[in-house]
Amino acid sequence: MTARLFWTKARLRARRLIRRHPRLNVAFRTFMAFSIAFGGAYGFIAGSLSADYDPHAFAIGISFLFALACVALAILSMRLRRMRKKMHKIALHNEALVDRNWELKEAEERARHLFESQSDLIVLRDGGGVITSVNEAYCILAQRSRTELLGSRFALPVLEQGESAIESNGTRVYDQRVETARGPRWIAWREALMRIDADHPAELQCVGRDVTDRTDSERALAEARDRANEASQAKSRFLAMTSHEFRTPLNGIIGMSGLLLETLLTPEQTTYVKAVKASGDALLSLIEDLLDYSRIEAGKVELECRPFVLSDLIEDITELLAPRAQARQLEIASYVDETLPAEVIGDAARLRQVLLNLAGNAIKFTSSGGVALIVVPGIRPGDIRFMVRDTGIGIAPDAQARIFREFEQADDQIIRSYGGSGLGLSISDRIVKRMGGRITLQSKPDSGSTFEVLVPLPAQDRAPERKRFTAPDLTGQPVMLVAPQAIETSLLARRLERWGAEICTASDLTVARALLPERAWHAVVVDHAMGGGAIWRFGQAARQHTERRIIMVTPSTRHDLQVAGAAAFTGYLVKPLRTASIAARLSAPADDPTSLRTAGGQPDCGRPETSRTPASTSGPSLSILIAEDNEINALLTRSLLTRLGHAVTVATNGEEALKSWDAALAAGAPYDLVLMDVQMPHLDGIEATRKIRERESVRSGRRTTILALTANALIDDRHACFEAGMDGFLVKPLDRERLADALAGLTAARHVPA
Template sequence: MSGHQQSAAARAGAASPPRRGIGAIVRGGFSFCFGFAAAYALLRIEPLLAGEQAEALAIGAGLLGGWCSTVIVVLTGEVSRLRRSDAELSARNEALADRNWELEEAAHRASTVLDSQGDLIVLRDSEQRIRLANDAFCAMAGKPREALIGHRFAFNVLDHGADFIEADGTRVYDQKIATQNGARWISWREGWVRSDAGEPAELQCVGRDVTDRINTERALAEARDLACAANRAKSRFLAMASHEIRTPLNGIIGMSGLLLDTGLTAEQTTYVKAIKTSGDALSSLIEELLDYSKIEAGKIDLDLRPFALTALIEDIAELLAPRAQARELEIATYVDERLPAQVVGDAARLRQVLLNLAGNAIKFTETGGVALIVEPGLMPDEVRFLVRDTGIGIAPEAQARIFNDFEQADAQTARNYGGTGLGLSISDRIVKRMGGRIELQSQPGDGATFEVTIELPAAEGDAATAPPFTAPELDNQAVMLVGRNTIEASLIARRLERWGAHTCTVVDPDVAAALLPERPWHALLIDRAIGAAEVAALAAAARHHATHRIVMLTPTERHELQTMDAALTGYLVKPLRAASLAARLALPTADAPGIASDDGDDSADSERSVAVPAPSGLSILVAEDNEINALLMRSLLTRLGHRVLISTDGEQAFDAWIAAVSAGTPYDVILMDLQMPRLDGIEASKRIRAGEISRGAARTPIFALTANTLGDERTACDEAGMDGFLIKPLDRDKLDEALASIVAGRCLAA
C-alpha cells in the first residue's frame, strides 16, 4: 500500500465514531419530539372525553415521561460512545504521526544512501526533466541540486563506446563526457520504472565511472598490438636467422658428406663423421626451435589426408632403429589389426610427435628397449598410441612439469642427456591441436609409458579398408621365439596369437633345444642377439622339428648370413614389419636350400628398397648466391651425372633460362634459391612462368631452395608457380627423389 492510500484509510477510520454519535443524537431528538406531541394531543381532547380527562392526563404525562427517559438514556449512551471514539481517534492520530515519522526517516535514509553512492543516479520524467539526482550526479555535473531538479540537463558527450539492450529492456552503454575534472568514461544502465498514484513512468539512469577500466583495457589492447607486432618481428627474425644459420650449416653437412665419399684414413673418417653428426644435431635443434616458434604463434595448420597407419609406425621404428641398435637396445612395433588399414589425419604431425616420444625413450633407456603399440581407443574412431620404454623413469613430481616449455625432469637429467626441454611441450601442443590428449605413466627406475589418444576416422574406399597384408593360416600351429630381450619377442608373440598360433617364448638357447622334440613346430624364430654360434647350433638342432627356421637380425649383422649354418630357412631384419613376418611364415613348408634363397623374398630389406629410376643426364640450372652451397650443389649433381650451370642471382638465372630456350636447349629443371641479391627466387620464378606463356615454351620444373620452413614462404612459392620445396641443409635423398620424379616424368613423356 502506498503512502497516499495509507493516509486516506487513516482519515476514514478516524471519521467513523463522530458520525455514529451525531446519528444517535438525531434519533433521540426525533423520539423526544414525538413523545411531546403525543402528550399534548391527549390533553387537548374534546369534551367528549371530559369525564376521563384526569386519567388521560395521567396517561399522557406518563407517556411523555417515558419518552423523555428514553431520550435521556439514549443520549447518555451516545455521549459515552463519543468519548470512547474520541480516545480511539486520538490513538489513531498518534499511530499515524508515528507512521509519518517512520516514513520520513525511511525517506531520509533512502536519500542518504542515494547521496552516499559513488554511482551517478538520476530520475527523469518522460520529457527528460530531472526529478531526482544524487550528490554524485550533481558533483559530476558541477551544479547544485536545485539547479537540476525540474530542468533538462545532459553532459557534453565526447565519445561513445559499447551500446546494447539487455533481455529486460535495460539499455547499457558507455560515454566519454566532459567534466570539471577532465574527460571521464561513464558506463550507464538506463531503464523505465513506474511511479506512484498512476503517474507517468520515470527514466532511471545509473552511471558508474569506468575511466580506469577503459584506460586499462586500452592500454592492454595497445600492449597486445605491440606484442603482436613484436611476434611478427620475431617471426621475421627467425626466418632470417634460420636462413642465415642454415646456409652455412648446409655447407658443413653437405661437404662433410662429400668428404666421407673420398678416400680417407680411419682417423680422418672419425673426425669427418663427428663434424657431420654435430651438424645434424644443430639442424635438429634449429628445427625444434622453429617448430616451437610456429606453435607459439598459433600457426599449426593440419593437413588431413588418408594415410596407412601400419606403414607410418613401422617407418618410425625403422628410422630410429640405427640409433637404438647402436646403444644395443631393441625397438619394436605392434599395430592392432582391428584398426582400419588407412585413416584420415595429419600424418606428418603425428610422425613428429611419435618420433619425439620414441626418440626420448631411446635417449633415456640404458638397457632393454622401446615399444610402439597402436590400439583402438575407447570411443569410436579413437586410436591410442603407446610409447613404452624400460628406461630411467620419471618421478611423480616431475611428470607434470616436463610438458612445460624448456623443462626437463631435473637438472641432472639435463646435464646427463642434454636437450632443450622443448620436445614434449611441442608434442603436447600438437596433440591438443589435433583434438587429442597425451598422458604419462611412470615410476623412477621402471621406465615410462606415453599414451597419445587422438581421433582418426577410417578413410573411405575399398583400398582404404582392405588389410595391408594377408595374414598366414596359423590356427593351432606352434611357434617358438628365442631371444634374450623380450620386448620384440612379446610383440611378435602377441601378433602370432592373433593369427591363431600357440607361441612359446624362451630366453635360454639350451632350454629351447630341450623343448624342440616335444612337438612339431611350425616356425622357430631366433634372435641373433643370443650369439651367432648359438643361432647356428639351435637351427641345426631344429632341422627335423621346425618347418621354418628364421633368424632375426639387424641390418649391420646381415654380413654374417654367409657364415651361418644352412639349416636356417630365412631371415628377417629388425625391427620386424608385420607384412614381412606374415610373408615369411606363409612360405611353402618344404625346406629351403639355404638362406641365400631368401634375398628375393618379401623380407624386410626387399620390402624397404623401392625401385626409383636413377636420375642422370639432366640439364640443371642452379640459382645460388652462396659460394660454398653452389660448390656443394655442383659436386652433388655432377657426381650423379648431371650437367650444371650456376647463377648467383635471380636476374642471371632468368637470363640463363632465356638463353637456353632461345638456343633450343631448355633446362630440364631449375633449383632456385629464394633469397638472392638483385632479384630473389620468387620474382625470378614469376618472370620465368610469364616468359613461358609469352614465348610458348614448355614448362620447366622449378624447385625452391630455402632455409626458411615457415608456411608463408611455402605459400609464396606456390603462388609463384614453383613445383617443389627443398629445405636446407639439403637432404641428398630428397634431392635424389625430386630429380628422379623429373626423370620418371620425362620417360613417360617419351
C-alpha cells in the first residue's frame, strides 16, 4: 500500500514536471525511442554474428520486431489523426477568436467614436483625481490637448457652486458655473463610481452637460414670476383702491335712490329713480364680478362649511329671480327631490352665487318659455346635482367650451345683443371646482340649454331645528291641473305624483270642464294664465265636483283675486310655487267657503307685496357713532339709522371720532355702537379702532362694539379690521337689511336679562 502510494505520487510529480518543462518531455521521449531502436538493432546484429545463430529464432525475433513496428506505426497514425482533429478544432477556435476579436475592435471603435462624438463633457478620474480618460468635448471646453489632460488633475475654474443631490443609485448631481474660453457657462454634472473588473480600482465617471441656456431661461422665468407676483400685488392694491373709490359713490347712489323711492313721487319721477337705482345695481354687480374674479385668481376664496336648508336656498333663488322672469313673460320654477336630506353642509352663499348666475343667464338668453331649477341626487353618495334648464337660444358646439373662459361669450352678436362682462360663468366654474365639483353643459342652438352643477354636499347629521312641512298623503287621490303645458305645471305634477296623487292635466278649460263629472276630485288647481272671466266660471262649475279649488297667480295678477268671481276658489298659490305652500293647501280641511282664505282663516300661502313703508326698530334705541368722511354716505347712513329709531352722531374723521368717543364715555353715556369707515383722513379707521381698544384696556367698563364700514371687499382688508379689534364689518354699498340685522343682534345682546 505504501509502495503504491509512493509510485502514484511519483507519477503525479513526473507529470507536473513534464507539464512545466515540455522540452524535457520531448528529449526524454526521443531518448527512449532511440534507445529502443538502437538496442533492438544491436541485439539482432550481435545475434547474427554469434556462433549460436539460430535462423528460426532470428526469424521469430524479426517478425516480433516488425509487429512492434506495425503497432507503433498504427499508434502513430491514430495519434496523428487525433492531432489533426485537435488542430482542426484549434483552427476553428482561432477563427472564432479572430471574429470575436474583430467584433470587439469594432465595438471598441464604435464606443470610442460615440465617446468622442458626445457633446456632453466626459472625464474619468482615478481615486486620486488623476484624469485617466477624457473626450474631445472636454478638451475643447478646457482648451487643452488630450495629452496635457491625461495624467493631470486639471479641473475647470468654478465661479459658482450649486446645490448637490444624491440619487437612489448613488449618483451625485450638481450644477457648477465655470469659467471657459467662451465665457462663464453653467454645467450640470453627474458623478458616479465605475468599476471595470475586480483587478482594476474603481474610477469616478463625470458627465457634464452645458445647461447655460436652460439656466438662463429658468432665471428669466423666475424673474418673470417675481414680476408677475409684483404685478398681481399691485393689481390687488389697485382693486382694493378702486373698489373703495367705486363703492363709495355707489353707496350714495343706490342708498339715496332707495330712500327717494320711499318718498311721495310722481309716476314719472318714480320711473327715473328706479332707472338710477337699476343702473347702480348693474354697476355694483359688474364690480362684484371683477372683485370675485380677482379673489379667485389669487386663491383667496375661502369656503364655509355650515348647515343650510337646501329647499329654502333653491326656492329663495326662484323667488328672487321671479320678477325678472315674469317681466319678460317667462315662467320660472324649482323642484327639489324629497329623497335629498333636508339640511346639507357647505357654503350656501357661494352655491347661491353660482345658481343665481346660471339661472340669471338662463332668463337673460330666453325669450319664450321659461327656466327650471331642478335638484336631484347625484350618482355617488353625498353628491347633489343642480340642473338649470331653459328654452332659450342655445349655444353652438364650438362655443360651449369657450364660454367658461374669462371675458368670453358665445360670439360677438351675443355681446352686442345681450351685453355682459363674460366673467360670470368663469367665476362659477372656478367656485364649483373649489367645492370639489364640476359644471357641465348640454345645449343645441335654438333648443335651449341645461347647465348641470355636481357638488358634494354631505348631509347634516343632527335633526333640523325646525320642521319645514308635512307632505300630504295623496295616495290614490285624483288631482286636476288646468294649466298650459309649461314648466311650472310639469314640475307641480311631478311633485304631486311623488305624494301619490293621480294627476290629470288639461290645457283647455273646455276639456277640463268636460272632465269634471268623471270623478270626485280631491283638488282642482287652475292657472290664472288660462285667461279672464272663463276661469271664474270654471271655478263655479267645479263647486259640485271638488271642495278644494285652488288658483295659481303671479304677484302682478294677485289683485284679480278681489273680483267677485274669485270667490269660487277656496285658496290661491303665488308663482313660483313653494313646496310648503302646496302641501298646506292640499292638506287643509275640506269645506266650501265663499271667499279665498286669508290670514284670518286658513294659512295664506301667498306672499305679501314688498312694503314701501319705512322700517322701524322693534327694540330699544341705540346710541351710535358714525365715523365717515364722505358727506353723502354719512347722510345716507344717518338717515337709515334714524328711520330705524336710533340716536346718531357723525364724525368726519378718525380724530373727531376718537374725541367724540372719549367725551361720551366721560359723560357717562358711552356709545353702544361705532360704525367706523376704514379709509379716512388724518387718522384712519384701523388706527382709530386700535386707540379705542388701548384706552378700553386701561379703563374698566363695557366694551364698545365697532363695525367696519368699508368699501374694500378683499379678504386681506377684513383680516386687518379684525386684527385692529373690530367686531365685524358692513360692506358698501350699505344694505339696509344687513344693517338692520346687525343692529337687531346688537340690541338683543345689550338687553339680555341678567
